[in-house]
Amino acid sequence: MRRGRVFIYLALILLVALAGAFLFFKNQSKTTEEAAAPAPALVEIVIAQQSIPQGAEITEDVLGSISLPEGTDFGVMFRYDQREDQLVGKFAKYPIEQGVVITQPMIGEAGAIASTGPEWVNLISPGMTAISIPTSRLSSVAYGVADGAHVNVIACFLFVDIDSGFQSILPNRTAFVSQSGFKPSEAPSLSASVSAGQTSEESGSAQxxxxxxPTFQQPIYIVPAEDQRPRPVCQTIFQDVTVLKLGNFPVEGEQVANQGEEETPPAQGDTPPAPDAPDIVTLIVSPQDATSLTYMLYGGAQLTLTLRGANDTSRVETEAATLQFLLSQYAIPVPAKLPYGPEPRIDALVEPSLENDSTQPAQ
Known part of the structure; x- marks a missing residue:
């Protein structure tokens, strides 16, 4: 029995040793093959050694190179050894930043550059268009909607009831019609005269x-005490809209003039003039949305921008805000008519005046 066990142990030890030797030699052969494998060949590709403005001629001193493996797709790139034949003397269609690989769509002949337009048109995706709308500090998140920001657009409208035939605001004005019809003792009259009743401000009384x-149980005729009050409604109409520019784009003539003038530093003790606050913002929208925005601009709508997070691409379905929606959504009760009230009389909500309101914050 003991001899049999000894032979079994020896056999196991021998198998483990053979397996270890096999793995050792296999790894050694792999390492030798990897060491013997040749390194991939590198190809020098042209890059912008310094920033190239739109429309500038490409010269030898603005070009540099980087090395890429031979298997890279070089379809639209330029090899560094061919730069003089293919690149030097061409013109940049778009602004090219330093370190960017120059590709064929970025360059062209002098005549082709003139038709590309200003540099910011390259920020508008195909199928989209840019439109400008008025803005203010309140409607632009305190001017936080800088270039490239993503925003939502809220539109607010005022609605009134109108007469569909007259296309005028209700109620209509009344007038008197006389000398119409036939009287037995007189000749028939084929004409009638219309005269309006006179009020303190307008001719004709409101219908x-x-x-x-309820007290005398007698019919009475009542007229409105004021003109019809418009009914406001607000709704988010566009979501995840890109801001192309906050403020005015530079005009080519102004750019040339500014480049030729040197800025005069303010005298010691003088406060430099504050820059003009932007009153316009340009958005990138679809052509249909641009048409809708144009209608809303001329239709009296008030537009407000809300700022989105940098990586937020979600869409949220919103409900239009009306007086009825606010009362029901936020459980706001309509105050009851009580036999007492505050003194002094409150006809408008006025923000309290604070001591520091007139003090300008330090810049």
């Missing part, structure tokens, strides 16, 4: 309605 007085 009212008949109601039954």
């Amino acid at each position: 009212g309605r008949v109601e039954l007085d």
Whole structure:
């Protein structure tokens, strides 16, 4: 029995030794093959050694190179050894930043550059268009909607009831019609005269309605005490819209003039003039949205921008905000008519005046 066990142990030890030797030699052969494998060949590709403005001629001193493996797709790139034949003397269609690989769509002949337009048109994706809308400090998140920001657009409207035939605001004005019809003792009249009743401000009285007085149980005719109050409504109309520019784009003539003038530093003790606050913002939208925005601009809508997060591409379905929606959504009760009230009388909500309101914050 003991001899049998000894032979079994020896056999196991021998198998483990053979397996270890096999793995050792296999790894050694792999290492030798990897060491013997030749390094991939590198190809020098042209890059911008310094920033190249749009429309500038490409010269030898603005070009540099980087090395890429031979298997890279060089379809639209330029090899560094061919730069003089293919690149030098061409013109940049778009602004090319330093370190960017120069490709064929970025360059062209002098005549082709003139048709590409200003440099910011390259920021507009195909199928999209840019439109400008008025803005203010309140409607632009305190001017936080800088170039390249993503925003939502909220539109607010005022609606009134109108007469569909006259296309005028209700209620209509009343007038008197005389000398119409036939009288037995007189010749028939084929014409009628219309005269409007006179009020303190406008000719004609506003059309009212008949109601039954609850005390005397007599019908009375009542007219409105003021003009019809418009009913506001607000809704988010566009989401995840890109801001192309906050403020005015530079005009070519102004750019040339500014480049030729040297800025005069302010005298010691003088405060430099504050820059003009932007009153316009340009958005990148679809052609249909641009048409809708144009209608809203001329239709009296008030537009407000809200700033989105940098990586937020979500879409949230919103409900239009009306007085009825606010009362029900936020459980706001309509105040009851009580036999007492505050003194002094409150007809408008006025923000309290604070001591520091007149003090300008330090810049």
